[in-house]
Amino acid sequence: MTASLRLRDIAVEFPIYSGGSRSLKKVLFNRTTQGNLARDAHDRITVLALSEITLDIEHGDRLAIIGANGAGKSTLLKVLAGIYEPTRGQLYASGKISALLTASVGLNPDATGRENIITRGMFMDVHPRDMRPRIDEIAEFTELGYYIDMPVRTYSAGMMIRLCFAVATSVRPQILLMDEWIAAGDAAFLNKARQRMEDFLASTSILVLASHSVPLLKEWCNRAILLDHGRILAMGSVDEVGAAYERSFA
Protein backbone atom coordinates (compact mmCIF):
# COMPACT_ATOMS: atom_id res chain seq x y z
CA MET A 1 0.00 0.00 0.00
CA THR A 2 1.43 3.37 -0.91
CA ALA A 3 1.17 6.12 1.62
CA SER A 4 -0.59 9.40 1.25
CA LEU A 5 -2.12 12.14 3.35
CA ARG A 6 -5.10 14.18 2.24
CA LEU A 7 -6.24 17.26 4.09
CA ARG A 8 -9.35 19.19 3.22
CA ASP A 9 -10.12 22.58 4.71
CA ILE A 10 -8.63 21.71 8.07
CA ALA A 11 -8.87 24.11 10.96
CA VAL A 12 -7.59 23.78 14.50
CA GLU A 13 -8.79 26.00 17.29
CA PHE A 14 -7.18 25.95 20.70
CA PRO A 15 -9.14 26.90 23.75
CA ILE A 16 -7.03 28.93 26.12
CA TYR A 17 -7.99 28.08 29.65
CA SER A 18 -7.14 30.76 32.12
CA GLY A 19 -6.96 29.99 35.81
CA GLY A 20 -10.71 30.34 36.32
CA SER A 21 -12.04 27.99 33.69
CA ARG A 22 -9.55 25.33 34.81
CA SER A 23 -11.43 25.09 38.09
CA LEU A 24 -14.51 22.94 38.41
CA LYS A 25 -15.56 24.89 41.48
CA LYS A 26 -15.54 28.17 39.60
CA VAL A 27 -17.33 26.78 36.57
CA LEU A 28 -20.07 25.22 38.70
CA PHE A 29 -20.35 28.28 40.87
CA ASN A 30 -20.67 30.52 37.84
CA ARG A 31 -23.34 28.29 36.35
CA THR A 32 -25.55 28.63 39.35
CA THR A 33 -25.09 32.35 39.95
CA GLN A 34 -25.38 33.17 36.25
CA GLY A 35 -25.14 36.92 35.82
CA ASN A 36 -21.81 38.55 35.13
CA LEU A 37 -19.65 35.83 36.51
CA ALA A 38 -20.86 33.30 33.94
CA ARG A 39 -19.10 35.13 31.20
CA ASP A 40 -15.81 34.65 32.93
CA ALA A 41 -15.82 30.90 32.57
CA HIS A 42 -17.39 30.63 29.16
CA ASP A 43 -15.84 33.55 27.38
CA ARG A 44 -13.00 31.30 26.46
CA ILE A 45 -10.39 32.82 24.27
CA THR A 46 -9.67 30.52 21.38
CA VAL A 47 -6.65 30.70 19.18
CA LEU A 48 -7.04 29.76 15.56
CA ALA A 49 -3.84 27.77 15.10
CA LEU A 50 -4.60 26.44 11.63
CA SER A 51 -7.25 27.32 9.09
CA GLU A 52 -8.22 26.36 5.56
CA ILE A 53 -5.43 23.84 5.21
CA THR A 54 -5.98 21.86 2.02
CA LEU A 55 -3.07 19.71 1.02
CA ASP A 56 -2.28 16.43 -0.69
CA ILE A 57 0.93 14.65 0.22
CA GLU A 58 1.80 11.75 -2.03
CA HIS A 59 4.27 8.91 -2.14
CA GLY A 60 7.78 10.26 -2.77
CA ASP A 61 7.05 13.70 -1.35
CA ARG A 62 9.63 15.26 0.93
CA LEU A 63 7.54 18.11 2.16
CA ALA A 64 9.05 21.11 3.92
CA ILE A 65 6.85 23.16 6.21
CA ILE A 66 8.43 26.60 6.39
CA GLY A 67 7.26 29.27 8.76
CA ALA A 68 8.26 31.58 11.54
CA ASN A 69 7.80 30.62 15.19
CA GLY A 70 4.12 30.34 15.97
CA ALA A 71 3.09 29.93 12.33
CA GLY A 72 1.46 26.58 13.12
CA LYS A 73 4.17 24.20 11.93
CA SER A 74 4.13 21.97 14.99
CA THR A 75 0.36 22.02 15.17
CA LEU A 76 0.15 20.90 11.56
CA LEU A 77 2.58 18.06 12.28
CA LYS A 78 0.44 17.02 15.23
CA VAL A 79 -2.66 17.02 13.06
CA LEU A 80 -0.86 14.87 10.49
CA ALA A 81 0.27 12.52 13.25
CA GLY A 82 -3.31 12.10 14.45
CA ILE A 83 -2.66 13.68 17.83
CA TYR A 84 -4.91 16.70 17.37
CA GLU A 85 -8.21 15.89 15.76
CA PRO A 86 -8.94 18.96 13.68
CA THR A 87 -11.86 21.05 14.86
CA ARG A 88 -13.02 21.37 11.27
CA GLY A 89 -12.25 19.66 7.99
CA GLN A 90 -11.20 16.16 7.07
CA LEU A 91 -8.00 14.22 7.21
CA TYR A 92 -7.50 10.94 5.40
CA ALA A 93 -4.28 9.06 5.89
CA SER A 94 -2.89 5.76 4.80
CA GLY A 95 0.45 4.38 5.76
CA LYS A 96 2.21 3.82 9.04
CA ILE A 97 3.18 7.13 10.61
CA SER A 98 6.05 7.88 12.95
CA ALA A 99 6.50 11.32 14.46
CA LEU A 100 9.56 12.94 15.97
CA LEU A 101 8.01 16.00 17.49
CA THR A 102 9.86 17.24 20.54
CA ALA A 103 13.12 16.17 22.06
CA SER A 104 11.76 15.07 25.41
CA VAL A 105 9.37 12.62 23.70
CA GLY A 106 8.01 11.31 26.93
CA LEU A 107 11.20 9.67 28.09
CA ASN A 108 10.77 8.38 31.60
CA PRO A 109 13.60 10.01 33.59
CA ASP A 110 13.76 7.22 36.18
CA ALA A 111 13.92 4.37 33.71
CA THR A 112 17.16 3.34 32.05
CA GLY A 113 17.94 4.01 28.41
CA ARG A 114 17.23 0.36 27.67
CA GLU A 115 13.81 0.50 29.33
CA ASN A 116 12.97 3.72 27.55
CA ILE A 117 13.82 2.16 24.21
CA ILE A 118 11.33 -0.61 24.93
CA THR A 119 8.67 1.86 26.07
CA ARG A 120 9.16 4.17 23.09
CA GLY A 121 8.95 1.11 20.88
CA MET A 122 5.65 0.14 22.47
CA PHE A 123 4.24 3.58 21.81
CA MET A 124 5.19 3.09 18.18
CA ASP A 125 3.23 -0.15 18.32
CA VAL A 126 6.31 -2.38 18.34
CA HIS A 127 6.13 -5.34 20.67
CA PRO A 128 8.98 -5.48 23.25
CA ARG A 129 9.98 -8.84 21.84
CA ASP A 130 10.60 -7.18 18.44
CA MET A 131 12.29 -4.17 20.00
CA ARG A 132 14.85 -6.03 22.12
CA PRO A 133 17.00 -7.21 19.19
CA ARG A 134 17.35 -3.58 18.07
CA ILE A 135 18.71 -2.29 21.37
CA ASP A 136 22.34 -3.11 20.58
CA GLU A 137 22.17 -1.36 17.25
CA ILE A 138 20.56 1.70 18.89
CA ALA A 139 23.15 1.71 21.67
CA GLU A 140 25.91 1.62 19.10
CA PHE A 141 24.50 4.46 17.04
CA THR A 142 23.87 6.68 20.06
CA GLU A 143 27.35 5.99 21.50
CA LEU A 144 25.71 5.89 24.91
CA GLY A 145 28.05 3.15 26.11
CA TYR A 146 27.31 2.11 29.67
CA TYR A 147 24.85 4.99 29.96
CA ILE A 148 22.35 2.74 28.24
CA ASP A 149 21.83 1.05 31.63
CA MET A 150 21.66 4.32 33.56
CA PRO A 151 18.49 6.28 34.34
CA VAL A 152 17.72 8.79 31.62
CA ARG A 153 17.74 11.64 34.12
CA THR A 154 21.54 11.37 34.14
CA TYR A 155 21.67 12.03 30.39
CA SER A 156 22.68 15.27 28.73
CA ALA A 157 20.19 16.93 26.38
CA GLY A 158 22.25 15.73 23.42
CA MET A 159 22.16 12.15 24.64
CA MET A 160 18.39 12.26 24.93
CA ILE A 161 18.07 13.61 21.40
CA ARG A 162 20.35 10.88 20.08
CA LEU A 163 18.35 8.24 21.89
CA CYS A 164 15.00 9.51 20.63
CA PHE A 165 16.26 9.89 17.09
CA ALA A 166 17.78 6.43 17.06
CA VAL A 167 14.64 4.79 18.41
CA ALA A 168 12.33 6.64 16.06
CA THR A 169 14.45 5.71 13.05
CA SER A 170 14.90 2.09 14.13
CA VAL A 171 11.43 1.24 12.90
CA ARG A 172 10.57 1.90 9.31
CA PRO A 173 7.39 3.92 9.03
CA GLN A 174 6.01 4.87 5.64
CA ILE A 175 5.45 8.43 6.76
CA LEU A 176 7.94 10.29 8.93
CA LEU A 177 7.02 13.59 10.53
CA MET A 178 9.86 15.61 12.02
CA ASP A 179 10.08 18.87 13.84
CA GLU A 180 13.21 20.95 13.62
CA TRP A 181 14.53 20.04 17.07
CA ILE A 182 16.57 17.39 15.35
CA ALA A 183 18.95 20.16 14.31
CA ALA A 184 19.70 20.74 17.98
CA GLY A 185 22.32 17.98 18.14
CA ASP A 186 26.04 18.72 17.85
CA ALA A 187 27.91 18.62 14.56
CA ALA A 188 29.23 15.11 15.01
CA PHE A 189 25.75 13.83 15.72
CA LEU A 190 24.26 15.72 12.79
CA ASN A 191 26.69 14.04 10.43
CA LYS A 192 25.82 10.64 11.77
CA ALA A 193 22.14 11.49 11.75
CA ARG A 194 22.35 12.58 8.13
CA GLN A 195 23.82 9.22 7.16
CA ARG A 196 21.13 7.36 9.06
CA MET A 197 18.42 9.61 7.65
CA GLU A 198 19.53 8.87 4.11
CA ASP A 199 19.28 5.13 4.67
CA PHE A 200 16.03 5.66 6.42
CA LEU A 201 14.49 7.87 3.77
CA ALA A 202 15.31 5.35 1.09
CA SER A 203 12.63 3.14 2.60
CA THR A 204 10.26 5.90 3.65
CA SER A 205 7.49 6.95 1.38
CA ILE A 206 6.77 10.42 2.77
CA LEU A 207 8.80 12.86 4.84
CA VAL A 208 7.34 15.98 6.36
CA LEU A 209 9.91 18.26 7.96
CA ALA A 210 9.04 21.49 9.71
CA SER A 211 11.66 24.17 10.19
CA HIS A 212 12.46 27.82 9.72
CA SER A 213 15.91 27.00 8.42
CA VAL A 214 15.66 27.16 4.63
CA PRO A 215 19.14 25.63 3.98
CA LEU A 216 18.24 22.57 6.09
CA LEU A 217 14.99 22.16 4.20
CA LYS A 218 16.64 22.58 0.80
CA GLU A 219 18.89 19.71 1.64
CA TRP A 220 16.12 17.29 2.55
CA CYS A 221 12.98 18.29 0.74
CA ASN A 222 11.56 18.44 -2.76
CA ARG A 223 8.32 20.33 -2.03
CA ALA A 224 7.43 23.06 0.38
CA ILE A 225 4.58 24.99 1.88
CA LEU A 226 4.84 28.32 3.64
CA LEU A 227 2.74 28.70 6.74
CA ASP A 228 1.88 32.02 8.26
CA HIS A 229 -0.61 32.53 11.06
CA GLY A 230 -2.00 29.07 10.45
CA ARG A 231 -2.65 29.48 6.73
CA ILE A 232 -0.83 28.18 3.70
CA LEU A 233 0.59 31.26 1.96
CA ALA A 234 2.59 29.52 -0.72
CA MET A 235 3.11 26.04 -2.10
CA GLY A 236 5.74 24.86 -4.57
CA SER A 237 9.38 23.97 -4.81
CA VAL A 238 11.62 24.53 -1.80
CA ASP A 239 13.54 27.24 -3.67
CA GLU A 240 10.45 29.26 -4.54
CA VAL A 241 8.79 28.90 -1.18
CA GLY A 242 12.07 29.47 0.65
CA ALA A 243 12.57 32.67 -1.31
CA ALA A 244 9.03 33.78 -0.52
CA TYR A 245 9.68 33.11 3.16
CA GLU A 246 12.90 35.12 3.11
CA ARG A 247 11.16 37.95 1.28
CA SER A 248 8.45 38.03 3.92
CA PHE A 249 10.78 39.59 6.46
CA ALA A 250 13.05 41.44 4.05
Place this chain on the structure above:
Amino acid sequence: MVSVASTELDPENAAEWPAPPGRTALASRDLADGFGRVWMWSALAFQDTRLRYRGSMLGPFWLTISTLVMVIAMGVIYAQLFNQEPSTYLPFLTIGLIVWQLLNGMITEGCDTFLREASTIQQVPIPFSIHAYRNVCRNFIVLAHNVVIVPFGLAIFSIPIGWSVLAIIPGLLMIAINGVWISILLGMISTRFRDVPPIVASFLQVLFFLTPIIWPPELLGHWHPVATFNPLFAAVDVVRAPLLGVPTAPGSWIMLVCVTVAGSGITFAAFARFRSRIAYWI
Protein backbone atom coordinates in the same frame (compact mmCIF):
# COMPACT_ATOMS: atom_id res chain seq x y z
CA MET B 1 -7.44 9.51 11.96
CA VAL B 2 -9.57 7.75 9.42
CA SER B 3 -8.91 4.28 8.17
CA VAL B 4 -10.15 4.85 4.61
CA ALA B 5 -7.21 4.26 2.29
CA SER B 6 -6.53 7.81 1.25
CA THR B 7 -4.80 6.69 -1.93
CA GLU B 8 -8.15 5.52 -3.24
CA LEU B 9 -9.56 9.01 -2.92
CA ASP B 10 -9.49 11.20 -5.98
CA PRO B 11 -7.82 14.47 -4.99
CA GLU B 12 -9.83 16.34 -7.61
CA ASN B 13 -13.11 15.14 -6.27
CA ALA B 14 -13.20 15.76 -2.54
CA ALA B 15 -16.99 16.10 -2.52
CA GLU B 16 -17.38 12.40 -3.20
CA TRP B 17 -15.12 11.19 -0.41
CA PRO B 18 -16.75 9.00 2.18
CA ALA B 19 -17.70 10.76 5.37
CA PRO B 20 -15.32 10.15 8.26
CA PRO B 21 -16.62 7.89 11.05
CA GLY B 22 -18.68 9.53 13.76
CA ARG B 23 -17.73 10.14 17.35
CA THR B 24 -19.40 7.01 18.66
CA ALA B 25 -17.59 4.82 16.17
CA LEU B 26 -14.28 6.45 17.00
CA ALA B 27 -14.85 6.03 20.73
CA SER B 28 -15.75 2.34 20.36
CA ARG B 29 -12.72 1.80 18.16
CA ASP B 30 -10.50 3.51 20.73
CA LEU B 31 -11.82 1.25 23.51
CA ALA B 32 -11.53 -1.92 21.43
CA ASP B 33 -8.12 -1.16 19.90
CA GLY B 34 -6.80 -0.22 23.31
CA PHE B 35 -8.10 -3.39 24.91
CA GLY B 36 -6.66 -5.47 22.11
CA ARG B 37 -3.17 -4.22 22.92
CA VAL B 38 -3.01 -6.30 26.10
CA TRP B 39 0.75 -6.65 25.71
CA MET B 40 1.15 -2.90 25.70
CA TRP B 41 -0.87 -1.90 28.74
CA SER B 42 0.18 -4.87 30.82
CA ALA B 43 3.87 -4.26 30.05
CA LEU B 44 3.45 -0.57 30.89
CA ALA B 45 1.68 -1.43 34.14
CA PHE B 46 4.47 -3.80 35.17
CA GLN B 47 7.04 -1.18 34.29
CA ASP B 48 5.21 1.42 36.42
CA THR B 49 5.29 -0.94 39.37
CA ARG B 50 8.94 -1.74 38.87
CA LEU B 51 9.94 1.90 38.60
CA ARG B 52 7.97 2.93 41.63
CA TYR B 53 9.98 0.62 43.84
CA ARG B 54 13.30 0.90 42.08
CA GLY B 55 16.16 0.92 44.57
CA SER B 56 14.18 -0.55 47.44
CA MET B 57 15.26 -4.00 48.46
CA LEU B 58 11.83 -5.49 48.98
CA GLY B 59 10.33 -3.80 45.98
CA PRO B 60 6.55 -3.90 45.77
CA PHE B 61 6.46 -6.15 48.82
CA TRP B 62 6.83 -2.99 50.86
CA LEU B 63 3.14 -2.60 50.12
CA THR B 64 2.44 -6.01 51.57
CA ILE B 65 4.42 -5.21 54.67
CA SER B 66 2.80 -1.84 55.19
CA THR B 67 -0.61 -3.41 54.78
CA LEU B 68 0.36 -6.10 57.27
CA VAL B 69 1.58 -3.55 59.82
CA MET B 70 -1.57 -1.51 59.38
CA VAL B 71 -3.81 -4.53 59.79
CA ILE B 72 -2.08 -5.70 62.94
CA ALA B 73 -1.97 -2.26 64.53
CA MET B 74 -5.54 -1.36 63.66
CA GLY B 75 -6.81 -4.86 64.28
CA VAL B 76 -5.69 -4.90 67.89
CA ILE B 77 -7.06 -1.45 68.72
CA TYR B 78 -10.33 -1.58 66.84
CA ALA B 79 -11.18 -5.11 67.93
CA GLN B 80 -11.17 -3.65 71.46
CA LEU B 81 -12.96 -0.43 70.48
CA PHE B 82 -15.77 -2.20 68.67
CA ASN B 83 -15.75 -5.05 71.13
CA GLN B 84 -15.14 -7.61 68.41
CA GLU B 85 -13.71 -11.10 68.57
CA PRO B 86 -10.18 -10.70 67.04
CA SER B 87 -10.37 -14.04 65.25
CA THR B 88 -13.31 -12.82 63.14
CA TYR B 89 -12.48 -9.12 63.16
CA LEU B 90 -8.89 -9.39 61.87
CA PRO B 91 -9.74 -11.31 58.68
CA PHE B 92 -12.67 -8.94 58.11
CA LEU B 93 -10.40 -5.93 58.46
CA THR B 94 -7.55 -7.39 56.39
CA ILE B 95 -9.65 -8.22 53.37
CA GLY B 96 -11.61 -4.99 53.64
CA LEU B 97 -8.43 -2.92 53.71
CA ILE B 98 -6.87 -4.76 50.80
CA VAL B 99 -9.94 -4.30 48.63
CA TRP B 100 -10.18 -0.68 49.73
CA GLN B 101 -6.59 -0.09 48.66
CA LEU B 102 -7.49 -1.45 45.25
CA LEU B 103 -10.52 0.85 44.92
CA ASN B 104 -8.70 3.83 46.38
CA GLY B 105 -5.74 3.33 44.07
CA MET B 106 -7.89 2.99 40.98
CA ILE B 107 -9.92 6.10 41.81
CA THR B 108 -7.07 8.42 42.86
CA GLU B 109 -4.76 7.30 40.06
CA GLY B 110 -7.77 7.38 37.74
CA CYS B 111 -7.73 11.17 38.08
CA ASP B 112 -4.22 11.05 36.69
CA THR B 113 -4.95 8.69 33.80
CA PHE B 114 -4.30 11.24 31.06
CA LEU B 115 -2.43 13.93 32.99
CA ARG B 116 0.47 11.69 33.88
CA GLU B 117 0.75 10.66 30.25
CA ALA B 118 0.60 14.23 28.96
CA SER B 119 3.86 13.99 27.05
CA THR B 120 2.93 10.66 25.48
CA ILE B 121 -0.46 11.95 24.41
CA GLN B 122 1.25 14.95 22.83
CA GLN B 123 3.65 12.72 20.93
CA VAL B 124 2.03 9.56 19.73
CA PRO B 125 -1.50 8.74 18.64
CA ILE B 126 -2.26 5.60 20.63
CA PRO B 127 -5.79 4.83 21.86
CA PHE B 128 -6.62 6.85 24.96
CA SER B 129 -8.16 3.80 26.58
CA ILE B 130 -4.69 2.20 26.84
CA HIS B 131 -3.94 4.56 29.72
CA ALA B 132 -7.11 3.48 31.54
CA TYR B 133 -6.43 -0.25 31.12
CA ARG B 134 -2.88 0.36 32.29
CA ASN B 135 -4.15 2.10 35.40
CA VAL B 136 -6.50 -0.77 36.30
CA CYS B 137 -3.82 -3.36 35.56
CA ARG B 138 -1.27 -1.56 37.73
CA ASN B 139 -3.65 -1.54 40.67
CA PHE B 140 -4.38 -5.22 40.24
CA ILE B 141 -0.63 -5.86 40.34
CA VAL B 142 -0.54 -4.06 43.69
CA LEU B 143 -3.51 -6.19 44.80
CA ALA B 144 -1.64 -9.34 43.82
CA HIS B 145 1.19 -8.33 46.15
CA ASN B 146 -1.16 -7.56 49.02
CA VAL B 147 -3.18 -10.70 48.57
CA VAL B 148 -0.22 -12.78 49.79
CA ILE B 149 -1.36 -11.91 53.31
CA VAL B 150 -4.83 -13.37 52.88
CA PRO B 151 -4.12 -17.13 52.78
CA PHE B 152 -1.99 -16.82 55.92
CA GLY B 153 -4.68 -14.85 57.67
CA LEU B 154 -7.35 -17.32 56.72
CA ALA B 155 -5.13 -20.22 57.82
CA ILE B 156 -4.20 -18.65 61.17
CA PHE B 157 -7.81 -18.03 62.04
CA SER B 158 -8.76 -21.40 60.55
CA ILE B 159 -11.37 -20.02 58.21
CA PRO B 160 -12.06 -22.88 55.79
CA ILE B 161 -11.01 -22.18 52.21
CA GLY B 162 -13.33 -23.95 49.82
CA TRP B 163 -14.44 -23.69 46.23
CA SER B 164 -16.73 -20.89 47.33
CA VAL B 165 -13.62 -18.70 47.25
CA LEU B 166 -13.91 -18.73 43.47
CA ALA B 167 -16.95 -16.50 43.93
CA ILE B 168 -14.55 -13.58 44.28
CA ILE B 169 -13.69 -13.85 40.57
CA PRO B 170 -16.87 -12.24 39.23
CA GLY B 171 -16.54 -9.63 41.98
CA LEU B 172 -12.99 -8.72 40.96
CA LEU B 173 -14.03 -8.68 37.33
CA MET B 174 -16.77 -6.19 38.11
CA ILE B 175 -14.29 -4.05 40.03
CA ALA B 176 -11.96 -4.10 37.02
CA ILE B 177 -14.74 -3.00 34.65
CA ASN B 178 -15.64 -0.20 37.02
CA GLY B 179 -11.98 0.73 37.23
CA VAL B 180 -11.89 1.27 33.48
CA TRP B 181 -14.82 3.66 33.32
CA ILE B 182 -13.71 5.48 36.46
CA SER B 183 -10.22 5.95 35.00
CA ILE B 184 -11.59 7.31 31.75
CA LEU B 185 -14.26 9.53 33.28
CA LEU B 186 -12.21 10.94 36.14
CA GLY B 187 -9.20 11.12 33.86
CA MET B 188 -11.08 13.32 31.40
CA ILE B 189 -12.69 15.52 34.06
CA SER B 190 -9.36 16.01 35.84
CA THR B 191 -7.62 16.91 32.61
CA ARG B 192 -10.17 19.62 31.97
CA PHE B 193 -10.63 20.75 35.57
CA ARG B 194 -7.38 20.65 37.46
CA ASP B 195 -8.93 20.99 40.91
CA VAL B 196 -10.75 17.66 40.65
CA PRO B 197 -7.94 15.31 41.84
CA PRO B 198 -7.64 16.94 45.30
CA ILE B 199 -11.45 17.05 45.60
CA VAL B 200 -11.66 13.34 44.80
CA ALA B 201 -8.85 12.54 47.25
CA SER B 202 -10.57 14.30 50.12
CA PHE B 203 -13.93 12.70 49.34
CA LEU B 204 -12.30 9.29 49.34
CA GLN B 205 -10.85 10.00 52.75
CA VAL B 206 -14.35 10.64 54.08
CA LEU B 207 -15.78 7.64 52.26
CA PHE B 208 -13.19 5.39 53.86
CA PHE B 209 -14.74 6.10 57.24
CA LEU B 210 -18.32 5.93 55.99
CA THR B 211 -17.83 2.57 54.30
CA PRO B 212 -17.92 -0.50 56.55
CA ILE B 213 -14.26 -1.47 56.28
CA ILE B 214 -12.88 -0.93 59.72
CA TRP B 215 -16.27 -1.43 61.36
CA PRO B 216 -18.75 -4.24 60.72
CA PRO B 217 -22.06 -2.89 59.34
CA GLU B 218 -24.05 -4.85 61.96
CA LEU B 219 -22.82 -2.39 64.60
CA LEU B 220 -25.17 0.22 63.17
CA GLY B 221 -28.21 -1.78 64.25
CA HIS B 222 -31.31 -0.66 62.37
CA TRP B 223 -29.25 2.06 60.65
CA HIS B 224 -27.54 -0.80 58.90
CA PRO B 225 -28.97 -0.02 55.39
CA VAL B 226 -27.33 3.43 55.50
CA ALA B 227 -23.94 1.76 55.47
CA THR B 228 -24.70 -0.89 52.92
CA PHE B 229 -26.40 1.37 50.37
CA ASN B 230 -22.99 2.39 49.09
CA PRO B 231 -21.31 1.26 45.87
CA LEU B 232 -17.95 1.09 47.60
CA PHE B 233 -19.40 -1.23 50.24
CA ALA B 234 -20.89 -3.36 47.47
CA ALA B 235 -17.50 -3.65 45.79
CA VAL B 236 -15.78 -4.60 49.03
CA ASP B 237 -18.55 -6.97 50.04
CA VAL B 238 -18.57 -9.09 46.87
CA VAL B 239 -14.93 -9.95 47.48
CA ARG B 240 -14.86 -10.02 51.27
CA ALA B 241 -17.95 -12.11 51.94
CA PRO B 242 -16.93 -15.17 49.85
CA LEU B 243 -13.47 -15.17 51.44
CA LEU B 244 -14.94 -15.05 54.93
CA GLY B 245 -17.41 -17.77 53.98
CA VAL B 246 -20.47 -15.62 54.65
CA PRO B 247 -23.22 -14.65 52.18
CA THR B 248 -22.90 -11.27 50.46
CA ALA B 249 -25.27 -8.58 51.65
CA PRO B 250 -28.58 -8.79 49.73
CA GLY B 251 -28.18 -5.56 47.78
CA SER B 252 -24.49 -5.76 46.96
CA TRP B 253 -24.64 -7.45 43.58
CA ILE B 254 -27.63 -5.42 42.44
CA MET B 255 -25.85 -2.23 43.46
CA LEU B 256 -22.64 -3.22 41.75
CA VAL B 257 -24.36 -4.18 38.51
CA CYS B 258 -26.37 -0.94 38.48
CA VAL B 259 -23.28 1.18 39.09
CA THR B 260 -21.35 -0.67 36.40
CA VAL B 261 -24.09 -0.22 33.81
CA ALA B 262 -24.81 3.41 34.66
CA GLY B 263 -21.14 4.36 34.99
CA SER B 264 -20.12 2.67 31.77
CA GLY B 265 -23.01 4.27 29.91
CA ILE B 266 -22.30 7.78 31.15
CA THR B 267 -18.59 7.36 30.54
CA PHE B 268 -19.10 6.09 27.01
CA ALA B 269 -21.29 9.07 26.17
CA ALA B 270 -18.75 11.48 27.67
CA PHE B 271 -15.84 9.70 26.02
CA ALA B 272 -17.52 9.81 22.60
CA ARG B 273 -18.23 13.51 23.05
CA PHE B 274 -14.89 14.67 24.49
CA ARG B 275 -12.32 12.08 23.41
CA SER B 276 -10.88 14.27 20.69
CA ARG B 277 -10.55 17.17 23.14
CA ILE B 278 -8.26 15.36 25.57
CA ALA B 279 -5.13 16.18 23.55
CA TYR B 280 -6.15 19.85 23.55
CA TRP B 281 -6.86 19.96 27.28
CA ILE B 282 -3.53 18.43 28.26
